Amino acid sequence: xxxxxxxxxxxxxxxxxxxxxxxxxxxxxxxxxxxxxxxxxxxxxxxxxxxxxxxxxxxxxxxxxxxxxxxxxxxxxxxxxxxxxxxxxxxxxxxxxxxxxxxxxxxxxxxxxxxxxxxxxxxxxxxxxxxxxxxxxxxxxxxxxxxxxxxxxxxxxxxxxxxxxxxxxxxxxxxxxxxxxxxxxxxxxxxxxxxxxxxxxxxxxxxxxxxxxxxxxxxxxxxxxxxxxxxxxxxxxxxxxxxxxxxxxxxxxxxxxxxxxxxxxxxxxxxxxxxxxxxxxxxxxxxxxxxxxxxxxxxxxxxxxxxxxxxxxxxxxxxxxxxxxxxxxxxxxxxxxxxx
Amino acid sequence: xxxxxxxxxxxxxxxxxxxxxxxxxxxxxxxxxxxxxxxxxxxxxxxxxxxxxxxxxxxxxxxxxxxxxxxxxxxxxxxxxxxxxxxxxxxxxxxxxxxxxxxxxxxxxxxxxxxxxxxxxxxxxxxxxxxxxxxxxxxxxxxxxxxxxxxxxxxxxxxxxxxxxxxxxxxxxxxxxxxxxxxxxxxxxxxxxxxxxxxxxxxxxxxxxxxxxxxxxxxxxxxxxxxxxxxxxxxxxxxxxxxxxxxxxxxxxxxxxxxxxxxxxxxxxxxxxxxxxxxxxxxxxxxxxxxxxxxxxxxxxxxxxxxxxxxxxxxxxxxxxxxxxxxxxxxxxxxxxxxx
DNA sequence: TAATTTTATGTTACCGGTAACCGAAAGCGC
DNA sequence: GCGCTTTCGGTTACCGGTAACATAAAATTA
Numbered sequence: 001x002x003x004x005x006x007x008x009x010x011x012x013x014x015x016x017x018x019x020x021x022x023x024x025x026x027x028x029x030x031x032x033x034x035x036x037x038x039x040x041x042x043x044x045x046x047x048x049x050x051x052x053x054x055x056x057x058x059x060x061x062x063x064x065x066x067x068x069x070x071x072x073x074x075x076x077x078x079x080x081x082x083x084x085x086x087x088x089x090x091x092x093x094x095x096x097x098x099x100x101x102x103x104x105x106x107x108x109x110x111x112x113x114x115x116x117x118x119x120x121x122x123x124x125x126x127x128x129x130x131x132x133x134x135x136x137x138x139x140x141x142x143x144x145x146x147x148x149x150x151x152x153x154x155x156x157x158x159x160x161x162x163x164x165x166x167x168x169x170x171x172x173x174x175x176x177x178x179x180x181x182x183x184x185x186x187x188x189x190x191x192x193x194x195x196x197x198x199x200x201x202x203x204x205x206x207x208x209x210x211x212x213x214x215x216x217x218x219x220x221x222x223x224x225x226x227x228x229x230x231x232x233x234x235x236x237x238x239x240x241x242x243x244x245x246x247x248x249x250x251x252x253x254x255x256x257x258x259x260x261x262x263x264x265x266x267x268x269x270x271x272x273x274x275x276x277x278x279x280x281x282x283x284x285x286x287x288x289x290x291x292x293x294x295x296x297x298x299x300x301x302x303x304x305x306x307x308x309x310x311x312x313x314x315x316x317x318x319x320x321x322x323x324x325x326x327x328x329x330x331x332x333x334x335x336x337x338x339x340x
Numbered sequence: 341x342x343x344x345x346x347x348x349x350x351x352x353x354x355x356x357x358x359x360x361x362x363x364x365x366x367x368x369x370x371x372x373x374x375x376x377x378x379x380x381x382x383x384x385x386x387x388x389x390x391x392x393x394x395x396x397x398x399x400x401x402x403x404x405x406x407x408x409x410x411x412x413x414x415x416x417x418x419x420x421x422x423x424x425x426x427x428x429x430x431x432x433x434x435x436x437x438x439x440x441x442x443x444x445x446x447x448x449x450x451x452x453x454x455x456x457x458x459x460x461x462x463x464x465x466x467x468x469x470x471x472x473x474x475x476x477x478x479x480x481x482x483x484x485x486x487x488x489x490x491x492x493x494x495x496x497x498x499x500x501x502x503x504x505x506x507x508x509x510x511x512x513x514x515x516x517x518x519x520x521x522x523x524x525x526x527x528x529x530x531x532x533x534x535x536x537x538x539x540x541x542x543x544x545x546x547x548x549x550x551x552x553x554x555x556x557x558x559x560x561x562x563x564x565x566x567x568x569x570x571x572x573x574x575x576x577x578x579x580x581x582x583x584x585x586x587x588x589x590x591x592x593x594x595x596x597x598x599x600x601x602x603x604x605x606x607x608x609x610x611x612x613x614x615x616x617x618x619x620x621x622x623x624x625x626x627x628x629x630x631x632x633x634x635x636x637x638x639x640x641x642x643x644x645x646x647x648x649x650x651x652x653x654x655x656x657x658x659x660x661x662x663x664x665x666x667x668x669x670x671x672x673x674x675x676x677x678x679x680x
Numbered sequence: 681t682a683a684t685t686t687t688a689t690g691t692t693a694c695c696g697g698t699a700a701c702c703g704a705a706a707g708c709g710c
Numbered sequence: 711g712c713g714c715t716t717t718c719g720g721t722t723a724c725c726g727g728t729a730a731c732a733t734a735a736a737a738t739t740a
Contacts, residue, residue: 001397001478003696014720019698027717044477046452050390050399051696054725057341059390061433061454068419070639072622075415079408082436091450093401094434096422110431112386114401137384138341259628282412288599299410343726354690359728367687391726394695 002045011039022047053115061091062309063111063119065104066145068096068221072282073252073298074122077145080302081120088310090117099124099186099221104131112138118309120302122146125188141312145305148190155312155322157305161191161278164294164328165198165248168276171292171332172246173206176339177274180208181235181244183228183254185220192217195250195278214244221253228254232261245339249277255291256281270337278328292336294328301326342385351379362387393455401431402649403451403459405444406485408436408561412622413592413638414462417485420642421460428650430457439464439526439561444471452478458653460645462486465528481652485645488530495652495662497645501531501618504634504668505538505588508616511632511672512586513546516679517614520548521575521584523568523594525560532557535590535618554584561593568594572601585679589617595631596621610677618668632676634668641666 004018011018013036020026021036028036039045053059062085066074082092093114095107101124108131111119119135119142121128126149132142144156172180182199185192196215203210216231235244249255255277262269269275280295304324344358351358353376360366361376368376379385393399402425406414422432433454435447441464448471451459459475459482461468466489472482484496512520522539525532536555543550556571575584589595595617602609609615620635644664 001696005696015696016698016721017719020719023698025698026719029718032718044474046449046478048394048455048696049453050393050455051725052698053390054388054394054696054727055698057725069409069422070412070415070419072410072412072415075410075412075418078415078434079410079436082409082434086435086446086450091433091454092435093431094418094422095426095432096419106426109386110426113389114431115388115390134384138386263628288603341726345726355726356691356728357689360689363728365728366689369688372688388726391695392728394697394726395728397695 001048002043003048004045006043007036007039007045010043011035058117058313059115060089061093061114061116062306062313063107063114063116063121064092064094065097065107065111065119065121066095067099067122067124069094070096071221071253073279073296076298077122077302077305080299081306082302083299084303084306085310090306090310097124099189099219101125101127104128108134111135112140116140118142118313120145120305120309123149125186126150127188141309143305143309143312145301146191153321155308155324157301157308157324158326159191159278159296159301160325160327161194162198164278164296164330165195166202167328167330168248168278168292168294169199169202171330172248172274172276172336173202173208175246175274175336177246178208179211179214179242179244180246180248181214182216182248182250183231183258184215184217184250185254186217189220191278192220192250195248199248211242213238218254220251228257229261229264232258233265236265236267244273246274246276246336249275252277252279252281252291252293255293269335274336276336280331289331289333290335291331292333293331295331296328297326341388342383343388344385346383347376347379347385350383351375398457398653399455400429401433401454401456402646402653403447403454403456403461404432404434405437405447405451405459405461406435407439407462407464409434410436411561411593413619413636416638417462417642417645420639421646422642423639424643424646425650430646430650437464439529439559441465441467444468448474451475452480456480458482458649460485460642460649463489465526466490467528481649483645483649483652485641486531493661495648495664497641497648497664498666499531499618499636499641500665500667501534502538504618504636504670505535506542507668507670508588508618508632508634509539509542511670512588512614512616512676513542513548515586515614515676517586518548519551519554519582519584520586520588521554522556522588522590523571523598524555524557524590525594526557529560531618532560532590535588539588551582553578558594560591568597569601569604572598573605576605576607584613586614586616586676589615592617592619592621592631592633595633609675614676616676620671629671629673630675631671632673633671635671636668637666 004015007018008015018036020028021033064081069075069078085092097104104124122145129149129151135142184196218227247258249258276292278294281291344355347358348355358376360368361373404421409415409418425432437444444464462485469489469491475482524536558567587598589598616632618634621631
């Protein structure tokens with residue numbers, strides 16, 4: 001591998017001069033610079049980041065810890081994040097926790113040994129706080145994305161789960177629905193809690209009773225989750241007065257498994273029952289917008305998250321904690337219908 | 341930041357002993373090992389990969405160069421790749437070229453300076469060969485994924501575009517279609533060429549004429565591509581005898597923009613026209629399988645690609661070039677119908 | 681018990697850069 | 711022509727590990 005020493009020898013200067021040319025630091029005579037640049041080109045030299053980071057104490061690398069990039073919501077976050085990072089000269093290491101705190105721990109280890117300059121993370125649960133503290137102990141700033149965790153002090157970038165939830169339920173009520181079930185994600189994830197809060201408060205504000213068995217909890221991610229089937233069946237078996245006329249699915253994946261379950265029961269959406277959810281259902285939305293959703297600006301979340309992170313890394317605006325909460329866009333489409 | 345020197349001091353041994361404990365190399369007395377491990381735990385030491393890679397000449401990091409992880413096909417590849425890499429102790433740096441060779445060059449530079457041990461790449465076009473050569477010059481193995489490029493010598497992992505294409509067209513012909521249009525990706529991408537070859541040969545084998553204006557080329561990625569509209573309009577303006585009764589879209593994104601274009605023309609699928617495409621249209625397929633597609637095992641492609649790459653990195657099986665071509669699954673669904 | 685081998689640990693140098701310091705050459709004022 | 715300031719470039723040491731070699735202590739053998 002070509003090093004600055006090879007360049008130095010070829011250009012007949014000291015390695016330090018080569019370093020100076022590369023980093024545009026210090027005073028270098030034009031003729032010397034040209035000699036060195038010629039040698040660099042001829043030998044195809046590329047600086048060794050590892051060596052550089054050893055003295056500079058920064059790697060120009062950021063860690064991205066998400067639950068699953070094959071989930072369109074997260075892949076958009078990842079894309080926005082990567083774009084923002086590259087624009088200002090950072091690399092991105094990616095990882096997928098699958099909502100599993102064991103995996104999360106391992107990835108944090110990986111990020112630590114890679115000496116990333118910062119981490120953008122969608123924590124698996126409140127227990128993640130310990131892991132983030134571990135980063136802190138090593139002076140690695142972390143910015144939370146999509147989810148908060150109790151006790152975390154620092155920046156975060158979120159979609160407004162509460163507000164989106166309120167508007168979705170408001171819309172259903174507006175359409176004449178009174179029996180609205182919520183199929184939520186796990187309550188140890190903040191977005192699930194917020195969506196439930198929005199759901200409950202909106203019902204209350206509209207003087208609608210809350211039925212205990214209207215609320216259930218499943219995994220946020222498994223599209224083919226078997227338990228959705230039984231949850232939906234139970235809801236549909238309630239007597240006519242109590243049977244929900246609308247289901248609020250806490251995210252797009254849950255919505256899809258709900259659709260599947262309803263289909264198996266021979267029910268049609270929206271004729272027999274309305275369905276709303278969080279997050280866009282891509283890419284069908286482009287030619288056949290079907291779901292009434294609260295669409296979150298995922299790519300924007302990723303972009304802002306990285307911007308915040310880099311500001312922390314580079315010690316700008318260290319004075320305050322910033323909490324950006326981006327409102328979702330409510331798109332009323334064909335999965336909801338007005339009650340007669 | 342805690343180093344082995346801090347550990348050494350605390351445990352009252354030499355740094356080398358600490359290194360040996362960490363790497364399980366050499367002979368260490370049990371009591372010494374325990375002393376050192378205690379110190380490591382107490383100080384929360386994590387090895388510095390950069391320093392390590394400086395002597396070992398490997399970073400345990402792989403580069404993943406794809407066109408766009410927010411495209412479900414590539415995000416699945418990325419997921420499969422990341423999983424396979426982590427399983428054997430490698431990290432993954434990700435990047436998105438957007439089919440842009442400029443960006444590709446920059447990312448190759450990034451990978452070079454990061455001294456990744458290997459690169460898994462979906463090249464933007466045949467011109468990418470120069471970039472891959474640049475990696476070679478630095479002794480960094482590259483494995484191609486999804487696409488081949490002319491003149492490349494090495495491993496690659498592909499979906500069988502030719503075979504998938506043949507089967508899709510075969511299916512359309514079987515359903516009685518005679519006028520089949522192809523809306524292809526750019527011909528400087530191998531998958532587009534292969535899909536066109538499959539299309540042409542299948543027509544020929546069935547003694548169907550090829551109309552020049554049945555074949556058009558657009559971008560592989562922009563869902564909202566304006567030019568799809570005009571292409572579809574032109575096809576639909578052909579006189580009744582020549583007007584295509586089926587469109588073969590070269591990938592899922594093109595299919596979606598075709599659907600949109602057809603919709604704007606007031607045409608229904610499959611009543612007025614049939615549509616087939618490459619790649620699954622996720623995640624709707626789980627509750628409402630609509631498109632007749634040639635589904636590629638994306639995650640599997642990523643996984644195998646990384647396996648091949650790591651074997652190259654670790655110098656196993658260096659003797660031969662391996663070319664894995666995974667067959668797509670043809671799913672006949674509702675976007676195609678039998679001609680009367 | 682002395683010689684020899686094995687085990688356990690330390691010392692030194694190096695990986696590829698860069699910060700900090702230093703000195704020669706060139707420019708400048710008088 | 712002499713002293714002073716800039717400009718330009720070199721030397722040295724260090725970042726945090728590890729390979730290679732060296733050596734002390736313990737175990738084995740003669």
